[in-house]
Amino acid sequence: MKHHALRFALAAALxxxxxxxxxxxxxxxxxxxxxxxxxxAVKVGDTVKFQNDDPFSHNVFSLSDAKSFDLGSYGKGGAKSVVFDKAGTVEIECAVHPDMKMVVEVAK
Structure with a gap:
């Protein structure tokens, strides 16, 4: 608990x-x-971690103007993160499974 209080105090000071x-x-x-x-729905600066709980690989990516990325292939138990640094709509898919789709709305 002290760790969280210290982190908050440091952030407030900054x-x-x-x-x-x-x-x-x-x-x-x-x-x-x-x-x-x-x-x-997230805000600019937020991080989204994509956690693979399937017994096979996924490859999460986006070609959206607000955030373009390709996390590459990663297997069961793996996780990769993306920081959303620009407001807008981000359409996300899996290169391995084309039916896997989601949208991240990034607000200021």
Whole structure:
């Protein structure tokens, strides 16, 4: 508990009098050839971790203007993260399983 209080105090000191919010972290599971959600709302600066709970590989990617990325192939138990640094709509797919699709709405 002390660790979280120290982290908060440090973040508050770095923000000073300006309005500041800590970035959030979200986890999207991949199970049964599907994302655990079809739509996720995050803010600029937030991180989304894609956790593979299937017994086979996934390759999460996006070609969206707001965030283009390719996490590459990773197997069961693997996880890779993306920081969303620009507002907009990000359409996400799996290169291995074309029916796996979701949308991340990134707000300012």
């Amino acid at each position: 923000c000073g009098a300006a309005t500041c919010s800590l970035a959030g972290e979200f986890t999207v599971m991949q199970k049964d050839k599907a994302f655990s959600t079809k739509k996720l």
